[in-house]
Amino acid sequence: MIQSSNIQTRSVGMKIFTDDQIWEIKQAAFDIIERVGFKCKHKEVHKMMKQAGAWIKDNNIKIPRHIVKECLVTTPAGWTIYDRNGRRAMEVEGEKSHYGTSTASPFTLDAFTGEIRNTSIKDIELGGKVADYLDGIDFVMPMGTAQDVPGDAAEVHEFPALVSNTTKPAVFIGYTALGCEYVYEMAAVIAGGQDNLTQKPFIIAYPEAIAPLFFPDEVIERIFVAADRFMPQLPGSTVQAGATGPVTLAGLITLMTAESLIHITIAQLRKTGCPVAMSGNVGILDMKTALMAMGAPENNLALAAQAEVARSFNLPTWGLAGATDSKMLDAQAGIESAFSILSQGLSGLNLIHDVGYLAAGMACSLEQLVMGNEVIGMTKRFVEGITVNRETIARQIIEDVGPGGHFLVQQHTMNHFKKELSNAKLMNRQTIDGWKASGKPSMEDRVKQEVRMIAETHKPEPLSDKILSELDRLKREGEKEILAKLKKG
8 A cells, every 4th residue: 555645744834823812712612511501312411411510401411611621631632543454544643634535425526427426335435446545645534425325324335335445544424323333343343353443443433413512312322332432533513604603713613612522521421531532624604605615715714723722622633625616626626625735734633534525515526636635745745844954954065066066966966855855746847848749638637547547557455355245244234224223213
């Protein structure tokens, strides 16, 4: 497997909030949890909260801040995430950034026909294969929601389709608690048992509450499933500015922070010490269309600011980049994707998903993923910054070459050019004559060619026949049990 290009070191970054502003947002979030509370009907949550000292009335739960703060003490500051083979893949901590694919879209832009159509299991398989090849993609998600399998049991089809085509770590949403249990069972088969999976997790759960401040039973059950297995999980409610949250970015971030803290508290009361990030998704509402605008600059600004608040709690972060509101691979797609990937790389967000989204998340695109991968490489180089020491200042080399000389044949150039100078794969750096002679390929042409090459030639490391057989059994068994349970109500 080609090793992913995690941003492990950085000398270039940005800061949005002052320490005082972060303090104000945190205090407001604690106030909301304590005075407004959250809505939840789940009996086990009621029991846990009552025992901890929370106040409960008519399914509204208010948590004194000292309880939340006690739970923050037991929440791990960072995680090590492994690949499918048990090798270290990502250190999720500090300002180390890792990029991942888009997910959960009903539609796919077919890279070979140009048609936007329903997502299929074959798309999930190919998405995993392409992501496996791309060196800037560090983790994977099922690229779309398969429409050719039962929707209520889609995760038991999508997960094996994904992990059979890549060794990279996976993030999954899960549509039901039972479906999540089957996903973990599948992952345990691959890892060689639940103990091995717990010690070297290669999957991360993504339960999504509903903004503002509503935790349905199904979401609670998914939180519990992950916590009981000591598996990492990501709070992921989408707060829409002016719709499900305040239109002001400070208010939106405050609400996101409160919801993350509630999620963390629930998980810690269920299983002390279980790994949980502090995170959420920003939704910017275009007031002209009443639609989500994933390419809006406010989206990137709020996510980066939210990451600063999360880091002040010393917790891992989760956000998005590489998405566009465009419906095709055009200039808008390039602008919005590049702006978001760079801004989140500069922000130091840990897990950055949704590279490959079109149409504000309604469609996944392998072409957008491939183009985003190029921008990730550029961002990685930019964020690494400039090394300044005696060797890199090169005073002696400059003296040796002197006026009117050149540096091409200097050993110093040979020693350093590969590290100092990036090697763009998709950017056209030909002469005009060379470009004309090669058929005047556009960026879209080059991206399409790259997708085709990967699809035709890349061979991901396979799972054993024994494991594939067991995954198939669990897939069939899981679908049957999930659908039967839902039918019973």
